[in-house]
Amino acid sequence: MTSEPRILPLPDSGAHLVIGADGRPRIRLRTGRFVLVDAPRVALVEALASGADGERSTALDRLTLEVQGRETVDALRRWPEERRDVCLLGTGPLVDELERVLAAWGARVAVLDPEAAPSEHAALVVAYAEDAPGCRRWAELDQLPERGTAWLRVHREGEVVLIDPLALYPSDPTSVQVAARRVAASSAPASAEAWQQAGPLISGALDDATRALVLARLLHMILAWARDDAELDRLRTTLWKLVPAIGSVSEHTVLPFPAAPRRVLR
Template sequence: MTSEPRILPLPDTGAHLVIGADGRPRIRLRTGRLVLVDAPAAALVEALESGAHGERSTALDRLTLEVQERESADALHRWPQERRDVCLLGTGPLVHDLERVLAAWGARVAVLDPEAAPSEHAALVVAYAEDASGRRRWAELDRLPERGTAWLRVHREGEVVLIDPLAVDPGDPTSVQVAARRVAASSAPASTEAWQRARPLTPGALDDATRALVLARLLHTILAWAQEDAELDRLRTTLWKVVPATGSVSAHTVLPFPAAPRRVIR
């Protein structure tokens, strides 16, 4: 004989008690995983349905504590404690959106003026620039990985938005190297370099679709860094670009190159 299926939320957690047609109680964790419970289904249902007006059973208290411990471990996996301090340099809706989504997933986010010095406690610095003047300090900030701080750059060129490779080690591509690679690969290098150095008028705010694409890519990259995901190596050599005019999204490999030797004046 089968039992009527039941689904009941487990208090103080994001989990649910699920009793299927087989009558066996299982907990559906926030991750979607189903875990068999070693307790009578009827006793758990009665304890959950009695709510605050009934006596909490020992089995329910033990189950709740175990689920809470699992949820705490999941939160640490999503954003490890030692990588939670993130500093955003920039202004505008995209920066505010990024602050909001990172904080929602456990990061400690500080938003600073583009001209401000990043916090020494930051494990990651993300900069957003809308024109060449906003990238003025990036060559200086390219040294952040030397002190163990990850470094990620987002910039607009007119309507086009680019996300540079994530720099984790001093040997990763710098903002200067990325710009040089793009000039070298251009069919009109002089014009490309002029565009990079000039301060053209920035068009209006990013449209919702572009902002959503950029935000998703940023979150994907930052999570890969925070969790030390296997994809991190590829992200450290990938320039990402979205062109709203055509709706095209592309990724381009950018490798670092040795710095030119300093000229010695005698």
């Protein structure tokens, strides 16, 4: 004999009690996993169905505490405590939205003026520049990995948006090296170099689709860093490029090259 399927939310959590045709109570966790419940089905259903005004059962209280404990562990897996301090350098809607989504997923985010000194407590610094002058300070900030701070850069060239490789170690490609590699690979190197050295350019705001794609890529890279995923090795040598005019999204390998000694960032 089969039972009537039921799905009831578990209070104070993102989980649900699910009773399928087999009549066995299981908890569907926020991760999508189903866990068999060792508790009386009828008592659980009655306690959940009675709502906030009903009498909570001891079994329901124990179950809620156990699920909350699992959710806390899951949150730490998504964003470990030692990597929660993120510093954003820049202004504008993209920076505002990045702050919002990172905070929603557990980061402690500080947004600073592009010319400000990053917090010494930051585990990751993300800089956004609207034009070439906004990138010129990056040569100094390229030294951040030398003190153990991850370093990520996103910038516009007119309507084109580029996200540099994620720098974790002093040996990773710097902003200077990425720029030099791009000039060398250009079919018009003199023009490419002139563009990189140009003054402020008047560019319109990023459209919604462009902003969504850039935000998704940034979040993907930052989460990979936070979780220390295996994909980090590839992200450390990958330049991401979005050309909204033709809807093109591409990736380009960028390798570091020997550089002259630099002074240590303090």
